[in-house]
Amino acid sequence: xxxxxxxxxxxxxxxxxxxxxxxxxxxxxxxxxxxxxxxxxxxxxxxxxxxxxxxxxxxxxxxxxxxxxxxxxxxxxxxxxxxxxxxxxxxxxxxxxxxxxxxxxxxxxxxxxxxxxxxxxxxxxxx
Numbered sequence: 582x583x584x585x586x587x588x589x590x591x592x593x594x595x596x597x598x599x600x601x602x603x604x605x606x607x608x609x610x611x612x613x614x615x616x617x618x619x620x621x622x623x624x625x626x627x628x629x630x631x632x633x634x635x636x637x638x639x640x641x642x643x644x645x646x647x648x649x650x651x652x653x654x655x656x657x658x659x660x661x662x663x664x665x666x667x668x669x670x671x672x673x674x675x676x677x678x679x680x681x682x683x684x685x686x687x688x689x690x691x692x693x694x695x696x697x698x699x700x701x702x703x704x705x706x707x708x
Contacts, residue, residue, distance in 0.1 A: 589635075599640075610628070650694045652698060654698060658698065672687055
């Protein structure tokens, strides 16, 4: 698993207002919009001069969404999932595909959500 932090994530309540704030006042550009599971929508924002680090605005339609999320990149999502499962970790979500790639999540002891993601275009004919 990569030890590099690639994203900072923030939960938002008003999609339009938050996206406007970050794009108009802080000069971020919306790079991608992703449905993450059934209840979350992510907007990935980037700055031109900092392409390797992104900001993710997370809108969750549930009443009590998670408030802290750590997103870890990996080159092999299934390998990381199996490694954690083999080490006795049982509270893992089922790996799922999105337009961003394959991912799964779990929670730390304090209730923070940890997402492990393999960014990849699975519909790319060259893969």
